[in-house]
Amino acid sequence: MFLKELTELSGVAGCEYEVRDYIKSKLREIGCEFYVDKLGNVIAHNKGRKNKTIMVAAHMDEVGLIVKHIDSDGFIKFDAVGGIDQRVLNSKAVLIGENKIAGVIGSKAVHLMTQEERGKSLPIDKLYIDIGSTSKEETEKLVSVGDYVSFKSDYVEFGNNLIKAKALDDRAGCSVILELLSMKLDADFYGVFTVMEEVGLRGAVTAAYQLEPDFGLVLEGTVCADMPEVEDHNKSTIIGKGAALSLMDNTTVYDIDIVRNIAKIAEEKNIQYQYRTSSAGGNDAGVIHKSKEGAKVMSISVPCRYIHSPVSVASKDDYNNVVKLAKEIILESQKGE
Amino acid sequence: MLKEFLFDICSEQFVAGFEHLNGHILTKYFEPYTDSLEKDNLGSYIFKAKGTNERKIMLAAHIDEIGLMVTKILEGGFLSFTSVGGINPASLVAQEVTIFGKENIFGVIGIKPPHVTSEEERKKPLKLKDLYIDTGYTKEEVEKIVKVGTIATVKREAIALQGSRISAKALDDRAGVAVMLETAKELKKISHKSNIYYTATVQEETGQRGAYASGYKINPDIAIVLEVGFGKTPDMPSHSPGLGKGPIVSYGGRFNPKLTKKFVEICKKYNYPMQYEVVPARTGTDAEALQINREGVPCILLSIPLRYMHTSVETVDLADIEITGKAIARFINELDNSDLEEILCF
Structure with a gap:
């Protein structure tokens, strides 16, 4: 195997x-x-x-993501590659490009949400990846439009002969x-x-x-x-x-x-x-x-x-x-x- | 060291009400800089660094975190759960979890695939009751490991992002808590006259409970509350405090205005960067409990800017923690050489 x-x-x-x-x-x-x-x-x-x-x-x-824009503060906007249910993207770790730059897809703090916002998933258009960069220039040194993004998820064996990956x-x-x-x-x-x-x-x-x-x-x-x-x-x-x-x-x-x-x-x-x-x-x-x-x-x-x-x-x-x-x-x- | 501490302690669980299980990690890091450890009756960890005068300064940061609690064991080894503290159900979809049962077991929180979920249903806000932990065992097997009341947390290894930013x-x-450790390190170097109480409080996430008991036990002259604040992201107003720009100093009724002013003066004098926020009333921090402890305790609140609060990818800049720890040490040093009563006198 x-x-x-x-x-x-x-x-x-x-x-x-x-x-x-x-x-x-x-x-x-x-x-x-x-x-x-x-x-x-x-x-x-x-x-x-x-x-x-x-x-x-x-x-x-x-399936995964692709970088489509780097905003003025260095956050990364992306599109889905293949069928991704937007609900699975909230609060995830990702790896970007060949150099596997670590990033996270965050979410607004629950404290700042209205009652209607809680529990709702955001469309991909509203999400972004944070690599900890402080500026557009810093992000551009590490990430380019067109870079592919995959989920960070290791192989785990658990339960009755099951695997998670x-x-x-x-x-x-x-x-x-x-x-x-x-x-x-x-x-x-x-x-x-x-x-x-x-x-x-x-x-x-x-x-x-x-x-x-x-x-x-x-x-x-x-x-x-x-x-x-x-x-x-x-x-x-x-x-x-x-x-x-x-x-x-x-x-x-x-x-x-x-x-x-x-x-x-x-x-x-x-x-x-x-x-x-x-x-x-x-x-x-x-x-x-x-x-x-x-x-x-x-x-x-x-x-x-x-x-x-x-x-x-x-x-x-x-x-x-x-x-x-x-x-x-x-x-x-x-x-x- | 700072990064090592956070990577270490963030990977362990301290779910509100279950903070007694991993205290050894706190001890390992605080022991070299403090003289004694005491716990109050609710379980908060009080590391004391002895001074030479009678004054008592309390630093407070809560050690507890939000988590999940099993409410029912279902057919197929799935678990229903509720939250301990405030969690957005949407942030739990497709997460890995650790279930702290008789032994620690792995699980995932999945979601029904699109083909059995109508467009309408997908748009509806998720509730915790819509989600399940998949343990991969049969009901009978999982019942031997997990009980109603067992806790779980999202499993997330801390991630080093660019520069001094981390996510966990x-x-x-x-x-x-890391700010307290930084302050303890600094004060060990420059010494202090006041008695310092580094307090890792319990049950803040469920209503600032721990700080009541630890505040009463310590009976401090002043308290410095250390929290996290909302760090700026694209979906927030442009004036929001940003990462890497120093602690957020709070103004409002819960904080002693003169003590806050003194802290700001000292930061300016020593060139520590700062940011500000106003919190006129309820703060949702341990200051709620400490301010009205016994006859009253003058408090200040300093917050580390943090993105994506109450998710598994909370993000901070270590530089903010370092700066805050050093600024507090300098603040305490200056207070040691001042007449505190004069500062606090209305």
Whole structure:
């Protein structure tokens, strides 16, 4: 499992350098052939018995912020990169740019708020980052417009085999692919680490174009709403209940025969799985299945509570079930007739 | 040293009502500069530095902080909670917490994802009852560690920002406690005639309770209250006191005007920067309790400018703390050589 290292790297969509460099170095260690395409996707090839072209994809990028203005007192205004719920930004520590300048997003003192203001979240436009600078000039020496900002959140293990980290969506998938590549399976597949998923599934478009897959398997961190006051049918996934099989989301309707077949594989191999019962959200499968003449796709995910926040929570058991199931799917697909 | 002290003490919990658990950190830092430690019946820490005359000067900064208290253990190992002191629920979303149960355990306060939250619901102000601590355990497991009444705080490591600025939880009012430590260091060097009582008071955040008992016990001639004040941010008026510009001196009915004037004179004489604020009535500080202690105690209030009060990213400039600590030492030194009664006489 490479999750600690992967989640502690910064890789806001459009700025995946740290994650890419880490993955490249791991691929060299594993001894796996790879190249980086024009957009920055890392495409690794595990050679083996081949029946069809399989593309296993996970995205390297994460949601975050980008610097858009430095004000006259040296405070930093920013925009969101990807889907960030403004409610998660209050009172957070962040790291800015390549030099990881420490900053905080504060909030007006509760004492100075009107009754109506208390408890309300502020739109991103009203928030700013404070790096402790005393002037515009001092900030400009350290930070530039266009710098990417990521949450400061370390990897913590807690509770029943759970982990807390930022960017579990989708370093979880990246870590699974690295594990699959380490296994040196006698089954041919491409392990693809895509860029810019969070800002419109950009990287997967060109990766799929190059690989022309017959089957795309997308590995994700996905929404999990199994918290108090959420009705069972709205939970989407439940933590600790296994690998989540997608049926339908905003970008893809999954081939039901493939879904059922994968469920069957899971049952035969005693791998815990569940269905992802929300149709909200989308992922790289949405562009892979529309590539060229079309491809079959499937998404298997690790449920993540508080996804897209600095404190995403996932289960190591679910993660391991995704690894096992992805491995079996690849082996099964390349078994031949 | 100052930074080390604050990084050290801000990472520990002193939630109002639970200040007795980590007193050893205070002792470690104050012992080298003081002669004795006493606690009053409510638990405030009184470090005394003996003088050579009968005069008693009390410095007061509260050691307690705002926190969370578990009210219910729910299915799935989630915890409902209330606040100890004033907290904006919006500042708790997506925070890590430490729960001080039978053992310390980690938790996070999450929020329902957007797909199950209507646009309308997202715009509504959050209340504490809308939030839960996720412990990652089952209800049965967590019940063995946590009980109703267990406290928790946001988990936040102190952060060094640019220059001499730092960000941490509980700088309200550990910044004030740090001022006392600076003064203690200075006075150890230049010596003093008055008896000095460095008092880390309890339960300020829940209504300035501790200062009543410690003030009564010490029975000081004067008191210097050390607090944090609202430091200027983009959403505040342009005349607000700023970080790095020295202590905020308060004017208003809770403070002795002549003693305040004397402090200002001395700062000017020795070129210590200062800022001012007016607080005509209620201050929400230990001065509330100390001013009306016994027959009355002349008080002054000095505040360290602080941004984002009562969040986990409270931000101060260490230079303000240092300046304030030194200015107070100089002030005490001058008082030692003056007729205090004459200064205080109306």
